[in-house]
Amino acid sequence: xxxLFLFITGxxxxxxxxxLGLGGGVIVIPVLTMLFxxxxxxxxxxxxxxxxxxxTGAAIIYVREGKADIRLGMTLELGTTVGAVxxxxxxxxxxxxxxxxxxxxxxFYNTYAMxxxxxxxxxxxxxxGENKGRTGIRDQYRNIPQGVLLSSLAGIMSGLLGVxxxxxxxxVMYFLMGVPLxxxxxxxxxxxxxxxxxxxxxxxxxxxxxxxxxxxxALGIFGGAIFGTWMNDRISTGMLRKxxxxxxxxxxxxxxxxxxxx
Amino acid sequence: xxxxxxxAGAVGLEPVALMTLGILVLLLTPFLRVVAVFFSxxxxxxDFRYTLVSMGxxxxxxxxxxxxxxxx
Numbered sequence: 001x002x003x004l005f006l007f008i009t010g011x012x013x014x015x016x017x018x019x020l021g022l023g024g025g026v027i028v029i030p031v032l033t034m035l036f037x038x039x040x041x042x043x044x045x046x047x048x049x050x051x052x053x054x055x056t057g058a059a060i061i062y063v064r065e066g067k068a069d070i071r072l073g074m075t076l077e078l079g080t081t082v083g084a085v086x087x088x089x090x091x092x093x094x095x096x097x098x099x100x101x102x103x104x105x106x107x108f109y110n111t112y113a114m115x116x117x118x119x120x121x122x123x124x125x126x127x128x129g130e131n132k133g134r135t136g137i138r139d140q141y142r143n144i145p146q147g148v149l150l151s152s153l154a155g156i157m158s159g160l161l162g163v164x165x166x167x168x169x170x171x172v173m174y175f176l177m178g179v180p181l182x183x184x185x186x187x188x189x190x191x192x193x194x195x196x197x198x199x200x201x202x203x204x205x206x207x208x209x210x211x212x213x214x215x216x217x218a219l220g221i222f223g224g225a226i227f228g229t230w231m232n233d234r235i236s237t238g239m240l241r242k243x244x245x246x247x248x249x250x251x252x253x254x255x256x257x258x259x260x261x262x
Numbered sequence: 263x264x265x266x267x268x269x270a271g272a273v274g275l276e277p278v279a280l281m282t283l284g285i286l287v288l289l290l291t292p293f294l295r296v297v298a299v300f301f302s303x304x305x306x307x308x309d310f311r312y313t314l315v316s317m318g319x320x321x322x323x324x325x326x327x328x329x330x331x332x333x334x
Contacts, residue, residue: 052289197293
């Protein structure tokens with residue numbers, strides 16, 4: 001019975017995540033910790049598995065459509081994977097309270113980013129660009145070393161909190177490196193699976209991934225993400241975004257108070 | 263469940279062991295993706311710089327297999 005509820009949780013997290021342009025982790029971790037009373041470390045490991053399941057499906061589509069820049073992705077991946085390994089190791093040493101506080105901070109920032117972007121969808125960004133493909137990234141994009149360095153923060157966040165890290169990578173590519181928004185989002189999606197697997201393998205080999213939870217949740221997220229992406233083309237998500245901004249602030253406050261130990 | 267336990271259990275079609283192995287296969291798919299990109303840069307596009315870049319990423323991923331964290 002619990003298995004069924006876990007599957008449904010994943011399904012909802014994946015659907016809403018895709019509708020809002022977020023990964024499933026932002027939603028699934030609060031639900032697993034607050035409704036299922038799982039330790040946050042377990043929830044993070046489970047979420048990482050879900051992140052990889054989703055990105056393996058999504059990356060295929062994005063790369064085939066030629067939106068993701070593999071050269072750019074691979075270069076930034078040098079930073080994110082190192083960060084992800086560091087994050088996974090650090091996660092073993094910090095207390096659940098610290099993770100709650102960090103997750104709450106990430107949620108606040110996430111909500112702020114949603115608010116600033118307004119009702120706009122990432123894909124409807126003002127700047128569209130064609131992927132130049134073979135010319136190599138050096139000719140088109142700037143601040144590459146700084147981009148790699150900042151991407152490692154996205155990796156640390158992924159390894160510590162079990163989320164994809166698009167929240168950091170997309171702004172880094174767009175504002176710092178001058179990558180068109182569409183390509184930045186697609187490249188971020190291409191990278192997420194590789195980044196998450198760098199930390200997930202450490203979690204896995206330490207026995208920190210609970211298969212009886214991870215399998216139903218990951219399957220749910222995977223199915224939900226497909227459904228959410230399909231729905232995204234058919235409905236307006238403006239209202240949903242507003243609802244979730246309120247929900248996220250509520251969850252962030254809850255986690256913040258858990259982190260302070262009340 | 264340790265990897266050795268999982269392998270042994272999977273032979274006997276033990277459910278949790280099979281799930282554990284299934285997760286491992288899933289976790290290794292991004293790894294394979296980078297391997298594919300590496301060979302595509304090296305053999306098809308003959309792009310030396312990005313062959314090195316993807317080799318770097320592969321080395322970090324390989325390191326994640328041996329770097330121990332701790333169980334919480």
